[in-house]
Amino acid sequence: MRILFVAAALLAATALSGQAPRALSGSRPNIVFVFSDDHACNAIGAYGSSFGATPNLDRLAAAGVRFDRNYCGNALCGPSRATILTGLHSHANGFCRNGTVFDGAQTTFPKLLQRVGYQTALVGKWHLESDPTGFDHWLVLPDQGQYWNPDFLGKDGKVRFEGHATDVTTRLAIEWLERRDPDKPFVLMCQHKAPHRNWLPAASEFGLFRGRDLPEPATLFDDHQGRIAARGATEMEIARHMTLHYDLMVPPTASERPSLSDLDRAFDAQRARMTEAQRAAWDAAFAEEDAAFRREDPQGKERVRWLFQRYLKNYLRCTAGVDRSVGELLAWLDRHPDVKKNTLVVYASDQGFFLGEHGYYDKRWMDEECFRMPLLMQWPGVLGKGQAVTHLTQNIDFAPTFLDLAGVPVPTTMHGTSLVPLLEHRDVAWRDAVYYHYYESQATHRVPAMYGVRTATHKLVRYYEPSVDAWELFDLVADPDERRNLAGDPAHAELLASLQRRLTELRAQYRDDTGELGGGQFPLTAGIARAVRDGEGWRVWANALGGLLLQAGERAAATTFTTSLRSLAARPLRNGFVVLRGADGSQVRAGVEFGARKLVVLLPGKGGRVEAPIAWDGAAAVGLEVAVDPLAGTLVAKAAGVQVDAKLPPGFGKIAAFGYGASNSETWFGDLVVR
Ligand code: SGN
Ligand code: CA
Numbered sequence: 001m002r003i004l005f006v007a008a009a010l011l012a013a014t015a016l017s018g019q020a021p022r023a024l025s026g027s028r029p030n031i032v033f034v035f036s037d038d039h040a041c042n043a044i045g046a047y048g049s050s051f052g053a054t055p056n057l058d059r060l061a062a063a064g065v066r067f068d069r070n071y072c073g074n075a076l077c078g079p080s081r082a083t084i085l086t087g088l089h090s091h092a093n094g095f096c097r098n099g100t101v102f103d104g105a106q107t108t109f110p111k112l113l114q115r116v117g118y119q120t121a122l123v124g125k126w127h128l129e130s131d132p133t134g135f136d137h138w139l140v141l142p143d144q145g146q147y148w149n150p151d152f153l154g155k156d157g158k159v160r161f162e163g164h165a166t167d168v169t170t171r172l173a174i175e176w177l178e179r180r181d182p183d184k185p186f187v188l189m190c191q192h193k194a195p196h197r198n199w200l201p202a203a204s205e206f207g208l209f210r211g212r213d214l215p216e217p218a219t220l221f222d223d224h225q226g227r228i229a230a231r232g233a234t235e236m237e238i239a240r241h242m243t244l245h246y247d248l249m250v251p252p253t254a255s256e257r258p259s260l261s262d263l264d265r266a267f268d269a270q271r272a273r274m275t276e277a278q279r280a281a282w283d284a285a286f287a288e289e290d291a292a293f294r295r296e297d298p299q300g301k302e303r304v305r306w307l308f309q310r311y312l313k314n315y316l317r318c319t320a321g322v323d324r325s326v327g328e329l330l331a332w333l334d335r336h337p338d339v340k341k342n343t344l345v346v347y348a349s350d351q352g353f354f355l356g357e358h359g360y361y362d363k364r365w366m367d368e369e370c371f372r373m374p375l376l377m378q379w380p381g382v383l384g385k386g387q388a389v390t391h392l393t394q395n396i397d398f399a400p401t402f403l404d405l406a407g408v409p410v411p412t413t414m415h416g417t418s419l420v421p422l423l424e425h426r427d428v429a430w431r432d433a434v435y436y437h438y439y440e441s442q443a444t445h446r447v448p449a450m451y452g453v454r455t456a457t458h459k460l461v462r463y464y465e466p467s468v469d470a471w472e473l474f475d476l477v478a479d480p481d482e483r484r485n486l487a488g489d490p491a492h493a494e495l496l497a498s499l500q501r502r503l504t505e506l507r508a509q510y511r512d513d514t515g516e517l518g519g520g521q522f523p524l525t526a527g528i529a530r531a532v533r534d535g536e537g538w539r540v541w542a543n544a545l546g547g548l549l550l551q552a553g554e555r556a557a558a559t560t561f562t563t564s565l566r567s568l569a570a571r572p573l574r575n576g577f578v579v580l581r582g583a584d585g586s587q588v589r590a591g592v593e594f595g596a597r598k599l600v601v602l603l604p605g606k607g608g609r610v611e612a613p614i615a616w617d618g619a620a621a622v623g624l625e626v627a628v629d630p631l632a633g634t635l636v637a638k639a640a641g642v643q644v645d646a647k648l649p650p651g652f653g654k655i656a657a658f659g660y661g662a663s664n665s666e667t668w669f670g671d672l673v674v675r
Contacts, residue, residue: 024382027407029342029343029344031188031344031346032345033187033190033346033348034190034326035084035348038195038353039374041374043195044057045057046062051209051316053323054320054323055323056323056326057376060347063378064378064383065377065384066388067375068388068389069372069389071371071373071395071454072394072436073394074090075351075364075371075438076350078097078098079098081128083095084399085102086108087410087416089437090437090439091514092415092512098440099544100664101664102129103130104128104134107413108133108134109398110135110187112406112411113187117185119137119181119185119187120187121188122188123138123140123176123190124140124145124173124189124191126141127141138154141153147273148164148200148273148278152168162275164321166193167325169193170190170328174328174329187402195316197247198270199315203282205317216305219356219359224358226483227483227485228463228470230447234365237359238359239307243261246263246264246267250310315353340380344379345378347376348373351363351370352369352371364440366454391430392432392434394434397419401419401420404418404420432455433455433502435503436450436452436453438450439529440544441468448463449515450463453502458476462503470487472487473487513530514543515530516531517549522549524548524549525548527545527547528541528542529542529543537669538669539568539668544664545573545663547661547663549659550659554654555658558630559627559675561625561672561673562675565670566620567665573665575591575594577589577602577662578658578661578672582655583653583655584652586652588652589602592624594618601635601637601646604649610644610645610646614639614641614642615640621668622639630655633647635647
């Protein structure tokens with residue numbers, strides 16, 4: 001069977017690419033995987049961008065394969081990375097939104113490659129909170145990392161390197177290449193922070209695009225009509241939400257200083273990281289343009305245009321730095337032909353990004369601009385040159401591909417499929433649709449939770465939160481900018497129904513039962529992946545620190561809430577709370593931390609924590625009683641025979657809403673009895 005398969009692959013490769021035949025499965029190449037953060041296809045020449053400034057990526061594409069319809073499953077950093085490592089969509093690897101803690105005990109492709117003798121290394125952005133597992137060597141930016149003079153965390157602690165993050169990351173990657181064991185195959189993941197917000201390029205790119213205007217997208221002044229209303233309520237518009245100082249590094253004037261937003265205050269922190277020489281170089285590069293902006297003081301659309309130009313140029317300067325990094329790694333391979341001949345170079349980014357399309361920056365929506373990920377591969381002499389793959393591929397496919405190449409059987413539990421048959425141009429049956437699920441609602445940029453399906457020609461999105469309960473349907477052929485929602489159009493009812501069926505099938509195929517939020521019983525929801533009826537209660541998966549489900553219900557009189565709770569999954573922070581929201585919006589949590597075996601009351605503000613240890617066998621449901629007297633300003637929590645007394649926040653007033661909450665955990669709650 002295996003021999004037959006190889007023979008067929010050889011034939012196909014010979015016939016179609018004209019290259020030296022070589023079976024790819026089990027060929028055990030080295031893998032240099034360069035991965036950036038937020039790099040949109042629209043900013044890469046090889047994908048048709050007219051901006052220029054990606055000569056090395058264009059060279060990579062010309063010498064290899066470009067995937068034209070490659071998508072992420074959840075357009076956010078941590079989730080995309082967790083998917084790439086595990087070959088699983090977010091609900092199955094547990095990392096649904098940034099800020100969760102990746103469960104590093106899971107099966108990942110680096111671990112499986114290690115087992116078959118690969119050396120594995122990771123440098124740069126990581127953003128999965130837990131320490132990397134499956135890497136012989138790792139040196140990562142803490143959290144989002146810093147552009148200038150970044151700190152890196154490694155097995156031996158924290159080290160600070162002078163320079164720009166892109167350059168430092170490249171240098172660390174090359175240093176590892178130089179000192180690795182030359183007798184073993186390797187995978188090197190070189191993961192750049194750039195071009196993530198706030199877009200601070202390296203000095204070598206300051207001069208790019210100077211003195212010329214970049215073309216604006218047709219939808220820069222999109223009014224968001226014809227789509228769901230939440231599109232206009234989102235907080236990622238260049239016109240309304242991009243900050244002048246933090247995002248665009250225009251120094252605040254003395255009169256602006258007293259009223260700076262919290263984000264804009266970070267301008268000073270960013271500059272403080274730079275050395276004097278770095279700051280001086282920055283000022284020399286931007287002072288004149290900043291002065292002209294102040295002098296001309298553009299208003300209305302002209303101001304938006306100015307913001308757009310400054311934003312896009314700095315973004316592209318950051319991507320040009322990443323491109324330079326790719327060039328340096330390719331040059332290293334050129335200098336080491338013995339390594340190069342057995343090395344697959346891969347370039348991708350965690351998701352795409354809005355570059356002013358629809359007036360937006362950032363990502364998260366299922367729109368092509370951010371849902372689509374660049375994916376380029378080259379392996380000179382083995383992969384065909386200048387080829388394009390138009391099959392629907394996804395970040396779930398990366399792990400299976402790397403494993404297949406290394407000759408490791410792909411675990412059947414993985415959601416993705418090896419891309420090797422596509423690289424060999426084999427005529428294989430392939431998926432007709434990709435699945436998407438975004439969870440990080442009620443958070444930065446305020447994009448509602450959604451899941452959806454994309455086929456070769458259409459896209460259907462289901463927004464499922466109680467506050468945004470809607471569908472969007474786009475015809476990607478007739479309406480490539482996705483401006484006309486056809487979901488409510490009777491002429492497309494049949495199409496809608498068939499895509500709804502396909503979406504249901506995909507959810508069943510991937511066993512995704514997240515995205516059910518209590519059937520409208522909890523109109524206020526944040527950071528919850530799933531809340532389903534389970535016996536005499538609710539099974540609640542909080543996929544954030546501070547997930548909650550609340551019902552509105554004004555109560556000024558003393559009230560007692562009783563429930564019972566049980567920890568369901570072995571996630572890092574196991575707990576469950578009764579959550580109360582005061583008239584002033586302040587939130588109080590009273591409940592059980594299962595891991596720590598404590599009864600706790602969490603109050604707003606620093607140090608707002610009262611706790612007592614409880615005796616608990618780790619399995620049984622724990623009864624919880626929370627008695628609140630808004631007038632007296634007191635709260636008494638009781639569980640497992642232990643009591644904790646706390647004071648309500650001063651402005652709490654009366655109870656405005658109440659319900660359940662948990663953090664990064666799955667918890668079962670008995671029905672909440674309110675008396
Ligand atoms: C930060 C950014 C957001 C961005 C998220 C997620 N704000 O919070 O603009 O959407 O990261 O990005 S910033 O002020 O810190 O720049 S992700 O790529 O890491 O998922
Ligand atoms: Ca990202």
